[in-house]
Amino acid sequence: MTSAITIPDAAPGARILAFGDYRPARIVTNDELAETVDTNDEWIRSRVGIAERRIAGDDEGIVELGVHAAGKALANSGLAPSDIDLVILATCSAETPMPGHAAQVAHRLGIEAPGAFDLNAACAGFCYALGTASAAVRAGSARNVLVIGSEKMSQWVDWTDRSTCIIFADGAGAAVVTASETPGIGPVVWGSAGDKYDKIIIDDRNSFIRQEGQAVFRWATSAIAPVALQACERAGVRPEELAAVVPHQANLRIIEAIARKVKASNAIVADDIVQSGNTSGASIPLALSRMIERGDVPSGAPALLVGFGAGLSYAAQVIQIP
């Protein structure tokens, strides 16, 4: 005998209620880096677009950074900790492989017994986590999801290697996703290029991040815009309707190249990298949270998120700005 499976709590859509962000207090300028490695402010600004970055203190790990950002997102959402039933934390810079960090962040925020897991899609991690959260809500597996990108890249950087130490930084961003009658998160377009797995890599636990900068640059400036355009198409949003384009904050030249190709003529393009550096899976919510806080983008308007990086992996979706 067979019996039908029902999904009683399935929702027609999911949307983002609020964002939150956290940047560690310590600001490291290009001039400060130039005191220890052979580089200079002009080179870094012109090649990468970074003026300064934030570096976490010894007492601030993935959990601590995540708690700050997620706590702010939760407060901004108006929901109580008890409303959250799933926590997804995207990170690629964890200090330990287990346990995962999501459950600890939840515990610290007073969220009791939620589903909780970490997700590693490197700099595309937040978009992967958001797509997963949206799917969980629409499948009836969760009503309210805390999605966090938390990164402490500084602990995987060789501070004598000028090709990487000028780029990577620390921070966390978060969003609260909720069930909704109308969809506020478009279909995620995701993919990977595993043949290029060694283009950005930490070889083992005793190694630091290394990358083939030019190969990554070429890939990001050619392969990612079509993914972003596909996300717009799948969401039924024309590029000129976008109010914001928020690419992963990898490099200002990459961001500008993607934005040019997307041709979002009325959109503000996120440039949080200038002040925050490349915070990998945290960079998209960090950037968008700040844009919302400043009043740069109107509530309800569509924004394009597009993450890309180590894997190589990438993901994009259009969201409605909360």
Ligand SMILES: CC(C)(COP(=O)(O)OP(=O)(O)OC[C@H]1O[C@@H](n2cnc3c(N)ncnc32)[C@H](O)[C@@H]1OP(=O)(O)O)[C@@H](O)C(=O)NCCC(=O)NCCS
């Ligand atoms: C890393 C990156 C900035 C390097 O810029 P580039 O223009 O490719 O520079 P190159 O590696 O060709 O190096 C050019 C010269 O600058 C030098 N250089 C490298 N880093 C430098 C630094 N921080 N300061 C000064 N000079 C530097 C190189 O040694 C080289 O010198 P040479 O010509 O005497 O040999 C660039 O390749 C890039 O942004 N790639 C994408 C990386 C990225 O976004 N990664 C994250 C993805 S999530």
